Amino acid sequence: MKVFVAVKRTLDYAVKVRVKADKSAVDLANVKMSMNPFCEIACEEAVRLKEKKVAKEVIAVTVGPKAAQETLRTALAMGADRGIHVVTDMRHDTELQPLAVAKVLQALGAKESPDMYILGKQSIDGDNNQTGQMLAGLMDAPIAAFASEVSVDGDKVHVTREIDGGLQKIDLGLPAVVTADLRLNEPRYATLPNIMKAKKKKIEEIKAEDLGLSLEPHVQYTSVEDPPVRQAGIKVESVDEVISKLKETGVL
């Protein structure tokens, strides 16, 4: 089968985010960018399907600025076969929203007819958790969100999902959309020989405008604020003091 894996360039999970002075968004200037961690998990799962000979071809897709090509190269170094880069200058944490990305994936899917679309459950910038669901909706295809285990058996995908009460097992027909949760796998690190090979793999560039889709945002960001600064604590000398402080604050 053919597998699409969607990967997104986001702020690196380890950087300390700063809000822009005008509070319009997070400051992206001069900060380290990486592949969204949930997309890494999605990519790893796609590559494992290929290694198990379930997938014949893994195509990594990204929507984003020129620099997002790096993210595609990372996916190729992990083992994806080729890449498709839909180039747009829209800010990928605010302006480029889940519905737009879902439409792009649907349009590319119409050309390539993948059997499975694997996405991260959400990206760590917008934290929307919507793209996979919207894609399945647009395609009228089955979806398993929050996957913690995936296996394929002929034309059925068995997925274990992480839900509030525990785990849920479901079977999906193809084509199917699966979104990766944290425990699905542990993504590999690319090694030098794989990075070198990835340089030679094909990346098709498509201008977002050329897809003829309307990608404008439906949600407007009014203000982005830093979380409130935590108040400093106090040191107590004795157990009695703890109890009296707790009583003072009404906890006891």
Next chain:
Amino acid sequence: MQTTTPATSGAATSSNLVVTAEERALVREHTAKTDVHGVRLRLITADCPLYHETDESALPFEAPWWAFCWPGGLALTRFVLENPELFKGKRVLDVGSGCGSVSLACALVGAREIVANDVDRLAGVALAENAELNGLKMDGESAEGEPKLSFLQENRIGAGKAYFDAFDVVVVGDMLYDADFSPTLLQDLAHHRGVYFGDPGRTYCPQEVSEDNLLASYDHHEDGFSAIRVFRLTAA
């Protein structure tokens, strides 16, 4: 256009590069000794720090293709060692020699002359290092009857049929991944009667190889591949 002495039978070719002691030290510094089907090689193995370097700009050299034995070369090395009669006494050209494992295998089974060809200067350095590890000498200092091994740093892809035809045997390990040179190389070698490709099925590898042209297939379950094949394009 660059001119090179075309390889003619008789006069042995000699290397067109002089390897310095510093370059050899650089190769030694970043590689470890390992063994590929009995051929001793210095490669960047998983034990070497550079294997895990993910930032190419942090490398002390250009992308070190010569520091790995790629699946295609791996299969071809084995094929040469398992089929010495095909290479013994022959004049061999190794296109994209990289670490040199295929060239060295040819020398070990008694090829008369081997021209290892690569555009990367450090591939020549690696070959010199690796030849020594296997008790082989570069450039005809060897005794009568011993293989003459040389390194040609130059692009010959696109040189046309006549250039390649001057060699009895042409070996091509893992060279079918590149949009720029792979199609040309396939054209250059389409009618050569002594060509051996080793390839795991990269983008430009011919999909269909007739049973007659498929010479070996080795299991290789890595990177999503299942086998590496050794094949030719025309029956000998």
